[in-house]
Amino acid sequence: MWINHRFFKYLTGVILVLICIFFLELLHFFEPILKIFNTLFYPFLIAGFLFYLIRPLVGALAKIKFFPKPVAILVVFAGIAGVIYAGFNLLADKVIKQMTNISNLPQNLKDSAKEAEKQIEKKDMGMLSTDALSQRVNSFFSDFIQTISDNASQIFSAIAGATTVLIIVPIVLFFLLKDGHKLIPFLRKAFPRRFKVEVEDLLKDIDKTLSAYLIGQVTVAFVDGVLAYIGFLIIGLDYALVLSMFIIITAIIPFFGPIIGTIPAFVVALMQDPAMALYVIIIIIVVQQLEGNLVAPLVLGNRLHMHPLTIILLIIVAAPLFGFIGMVIIVPLYAVVKMVLKDLYKMYQAHT
Template identity: 35%
Template sequence: MLQNRFFRLGAGIALILLIIYLGTLVDFIFVPIRSLISLTIVPLLITAFLYYPLRPLVNYLEKKKLRRSWSILLLYLLVIVILVVFSIIGWPTLRDQVKSFITSAPDFTRSIIAQVQVLEKQPFVQQFMPAGSSANSSEMLQKLTEYLNTVFDWLSVHISGMFSFVSNFVLVVATVPIMLYYLLKDDHKLATRLQQLFPGKYREDGKTMLNEIDDALSSFIAGRVLVNFALCVLLYIGFLIIDLPYSLLLVFLAFFLNFIPYIGAILSAVPVAIVGLIESPMMGVWSIVIVIVAQLIQNNLLEPIIFGNQLDIHPFTIIVLLLVGGDMGGILGMLLVIPIYMAAKISIVHLYRMYLKQKVSSELE
């Protein structure tokens, strides 16, 4: 009996994989699907990032006897005002900094190497360098040059990629407000409709599973938006104090990269340190000090208040997930892999419990 069930399961999986493989050979099926995903991924991502922070505000306004539709429109008006103010004050500066960074990236390596060579000639540094280390120093500078070229190529490509959604601006503006409006308006109805997908006797289990997924995603996305926004305010104030170039661009990068647990803090600190070092070694030191202080405030003050507890995922699992997500989808893959894993983990646990529940009930019968 077990063997028959095992072979049936194996044959079913093999058949599904065969169908998928054969389907990939048919371009007229998978090319439209690929195009649809590439077109909708950015609007869906923006919608999700706005839905979870705005939903508590809509629920709060609804409790104050304001109709849900009017609550959403009121928040839309507030968002429009913020976007207009940013487009007037912040966007021109951010746009110019992005263009300047991408244009000047090839020259950054030479500037950093020159700063390192100046630093090597300082008496304080030379006393720590062994005698006859000039050959080793030349080799190290060559390796540093190769590494920096790789880093700046990576930064240029990904910064360009992060701003490429501007080319789809019409699509984003046309779809995000509509999807977000109906998600917020039919929030309670959506949960009920999803529960209807489960068979009658598993409907309560399905409700519990969906609630856990919703709570996990809400805590991660809404909490991370608030924490990252507060972190970026701290960073921007610090960068303005030391007059760090590309400060708004670096803060913008830090906001998105810090959605990535553990690695995001390092990834966002690398361009800050490089830009600071280009100006002067002392500027590089002060920029790193500001990043460290802001991260300490985030980790020890902001996250305990907003999150209450950390992600229920082992750090080793997070690192593996980020490596896989980065290899499959770059920065976007690293941003999406943790929420997808959280939802999949909760779903698998509950579906397995439903399977055990059904198995026990069938044996009792």
């Protein structure tokens, strides 16, 4: 009989689960769980991200006879802290100075608009509406830069206030590096014996995919920032270091990241010299060509086996829903979910 078909049994189970979730939500059952999740999400996300970046270094050190894994982890932590300290001493003054100057850009825009208005009034003999022209130019660029400045201040305020995260992340990261190899055997025990081989292979594939993607994407972003910094220095762009660092951060997002990172550089170049804005566009085009044809194929390859249009649509959807973090994690998350569903379906077909 059709009602006894396996599909309807599964459908009935899903409906019952959804009904239970609905009533539990009415009783506010999930509120404590959501609070715990929101508290631990970012520390574990950051720790997981750093885990994949640092694990190769720890593994290489742990192979040396005199470096057991805990010692190797502490040595890598000390090395990273040393690099951060040295970089801070070398670049802190320059970065702070450039950030301070960038924060003054809105006022500089207003002053430039007033100066342009005076020049137009001298030369146009009253034929142009300088009030309307200057108002539009001033309003657009001033509001745009002010928005960037406000968002930057919010980001830095959030980072400055994240003392708890800074304490939790190193602890979680240490134990992930120390005992991360035990995770796959632990998860494998939750499955029946006949699925253990397939589940272990699936978990290993997920681990390799995430590791290769994250390391590759960070490498590509760093190379983009370095190449952009060299180009900015060549054309003499103001605030070249800060602008290239911003490109490194945003370039972690595929496709749209470098474009987002270029917007501040373009605005600064337009303020410095309109011709400079054209040079910035040329530099970014050259950087993107080098990335797309040389750096990305060499570092990333085709690890995720995803069509570029799929990646673009994922990022477009994630941006308004989850913001910057969503744009960063949506692509590897989709790849993992796709891999899990595909392999689970294969296991289902093989064992039925």
